[in-house]
Amino acid sequence: MANTGAADEPLPQSAFRRYLKTGVTGHNRAKAEQGYILFSPLANLNKTFIINMDGEVVHEWTHDTAVGLYGYLADNGNLFMGAKMQDDTWDIFGIWPAFKGGEIREVTPDGKIIWSHQDEFHHHDQRRMPHGGALYLSLEKVPEALASEVRGGHPAPTGPDMYADVIKEVDQNGELIWQWRAIEHLDPREDFLSESEPRWEWSHGNTIAPVDGERVIVSFRSIHTVAIIEKASGKFLWKYRDPMMGGQHDSHMLPNGNVLIYDNGTQRMAMGTLPSSRVIEVNPETDKIEWVYEDKPPFAFYSQQISGASRLPGGNTLICEGVRGRLFQVTPDGEVVWEYISPYFGPNVFNYEINMVFRAFFYTKDQLPWLA
Numbered sequence: 385m386a387n388t389g390a391a392d393e394p395l396p397q398s399a400f401r402r403y404l405k406t407g408v409t410g411h412n413r414a415k416a417e418q419g420y421i422l423f424s425p426l427a428n429l430n431k432t433f434i435i436n437m438d439g440e441v442v443h444e445w446t447h448d449t450a451v452g453l454y455g456y457l458a459d460n461g462n463l464f465m466g467a468k469m470q471d472d473t474w475d476i477f478g479i480w481p482a483f484k485g486g487e488i489r490e491v492t493p494d495g496k497i498i499w500s501h502q503d504e505f506h507h508h509d510q511r512r513m514p515h516g517g518a519l520y521l522s523l524e525k526v527p528e529a530l531a532s533e534v535r536g537g538h539p540a541p542t543g544p545d546m547y548a549d550v551i552k553e554v555d556q557n558g559e560l561i562w563q564w565r566a567i568e569h570l571d572p573r574e575d576f577l578s579e580s581e582p583r584w585e586w587s588h589g590n591t592i593a594p595v596d597g598e599r600v601i602v603s604f605r606s607i608h609t610v611a612i613i614e615k616a617s618g619k620f621l622w623k624y625r626d627p628m629m630g631g632q633h634d635s636h637m638l639p640n641g642n643v644l645i646y647d648n649g650t651q652r653m654a655m656g657t658l659p660s661s662r663v664i665e666v667n668p669e670t671d672k673i674e675w676v677y678e679d680k681p682p683f684a685f686y687s688q689q690i691s692g693a694s695r696l697p698g699g700n701t702l703i704c705e706g707v708r709g710r711l712f713q714v715t716p717d718g719e720v721v722w723e724y725i726s727p728y729f730g731p732n733v734f735n736y737e738i739n740m741v742f743r744a745f746f747y748t749k750d751q752l753p754w755l756a
Contacts, residue, residue, distance in 0.1 A: 398729060398737040400708070406727035406739075408439040416713050416722040417698045419748045420755070423711065424451040424465070426690070426740040427730030432463060434747075434755070439724055443755060445495055450733075452485030453690075453742040458512040461754060462498070463491040466510055468733075473504045477584035478542045481733040483507050488518050493754045501558045505550075508590045516556035519600065521589045523547045526567055531586070536577030537606070540584035549589040551602065551613075564600075564618050570607070578630055578651060581606045593636045601643065603635040610635040610645055612668065622668045628652040633706075634692030634743060642667050642674060646691045646703070658683035663693040663703055677701065677718050692743040702746045709739035713746075 396402055420442065424432040428450045434443040445455075445463060452466025469486030485506040490499040503522050510520040524547065526534070531546040540546075548566040555561050566587045577583065588606035595601050599621065601612050608629045612622040624643070631648030638644055642665045649661045660682035665675035677693075679685035690706030700713050700721070709726030726739045749755070 396729075396737075400739060401729055401737070404708070404725055404739070406725045408437070409723045409725060410720070411437060411723075412719075412721040413437075415700075415715055415719065417696045417700045417746070419696075419746050420752060421702070421711060421724070421744055421746055422455075422457060423704070423726070423741050423744040424454050425709075425726060425728035425730070426451075426453070426706075426742055427728060427732055427738050429728055429730050431728070432465065433728075434752070435724070437722065443493070443752075445491060447491075452487070452506070452510075453483060453508055455491075456743075456745050457747060457751070458490065461493065461752070463489075463493070464510065464512045464518075465489050465491060466506065466508075467500075469502070469504070471504050477540060477545065477547070478582070479584070480507075483590075485510070488520060499556070501554055503552070509592045511593055513553065513594065517554045517558070517561070519551070519553045519592060519594055521592050522550040522552050524550050524565065524567070526586055530567060530572060531583075533572035534575075534577065534583070534586055535573055536579060537581045537583040538579065540582040542584060546583055546586055548586040549602075549604070551589070551592055551600065562615060564613060564615075566604075569613075569618055569620070575604075575607045575609065577606050578608060578627065580630070580650065590633050591635050595637050601635055601637055603632055603645070605631050605633070605648075608632065608651070610643065610666075624666055624668070624671060631688060633690060634694075636694075638665065638695055641669075644693055644695060644701075646693045648688060648691060649686065650688050659686055659688065660684075661686045661691070661705070663701065675716070677703065677714055690740060690742045694744075694746060696746050697748065702744060704741055704744040706741050706743070709741050711741065711744045 422434045430447040432445040450468040452468045455463045455465025458464045466485035467487040488501045488510045505523040526546040526548045551564040553562040587604040591603035610624045629647050630651030633646045635645045647662045662678035664673045687705045687707040693703045711724045713722040729739045
């Protein structure tokens with residue numbers, strides 16, 4: 385029978401938009417830790433939001449360019465973020481525009497940029513340092529002779545050039561005060577690429593964070609490695625390498641000394657066929673996994689890219705299943721007690737309609753004294 389009701393509306397062309405329910409989908413107020421969530425949609429909306437536990441926007445920033453993957457609140461309450469800048473490096477290899485930044489900014493709650501630093505090879509991550517400068521990820525080209533020795537991967541579709549990470553620290557004036565070059569410390573045979581990785585990058589760092597004044601922790605996706613580096617010597621103090629981890633993100637040290645990692649699991653196949661993600665807490669003294677969150681069935685929880693997790697003050701964990709724009713909170717026992725699906729769809733740099741979120745952060749009311 386013909387539909388005689390209201391005129392038909394066009395269907396959203398994104399599969400995500402057709403089947404996802406967005407906003408808050410569930411909230412166990414007795415078990416969920418109460419606070420606020422900050423995130424920046426990866427669609428080119430030029431926005432950063434803070435929402436409450438009901439999914440209502442309580443504060444937002446509008447930027448003059450796309451966010452360079454994410455921003456977070458520094459200890460002084462300002463937004464510390466990457467900004468995506470189109471310049472001469474924009475098309476050096478195929479996937480580079482997706483995670484390129486180019487500028488680091490410190491932005492007040494009312495939107496004023498009070499500090500910035502430009503580096504055309506800046507990408508993925510940036511952290512405000514106590515001296516007022518920044519620790520961040522950059523890139524450089526791998527010498528051809530060294531690139532030929534790097535094992536693994538498959539030929540890149542955009543040419544033979546290979547790039548590797550440089551970790552940089554600059555002071556408040558933007559002057560370089562420390563750096564670490566992957567080409568000087570990685571072994572081309574031991575630190576080999578996953579077979580699924582194109583050879584346009586050797587290491588693909590996606591997280592850099594200070595542990596203290598003497599050490600930093602870094603995640604290298606392409607070589608499925610999380611490591612702690614001693615700044616003075618540049619040596620690895622700890623390397624956690626798991627080929628099944630494939631694509632891991634957001635490695636950082638917890639107050640108890642363990643390391644929390646979003647294990648994307650691109651190489652792990654549940655029941656031999658389907659990949660699945662998990663969040664793991666690893667003891668760097670023993671390399672043992674002391675806590676894990678995974679879904680049942682495991683493949684119901686999966687993000688092949690981006691994503692992150694953070695431990696909350698009361699012991700719950702906030703997880704960002706990035707590709708699906710899904711933010712959710714779990715108890716230490718793994719019970720999901722709050723869930724939010726980002727309703728912010730839009731085109732990314734490749735003109736795909738997405739609602740992806742790179743990383744999300746939880747703040748209590750006390751941490752947001754300026755919030756009206």
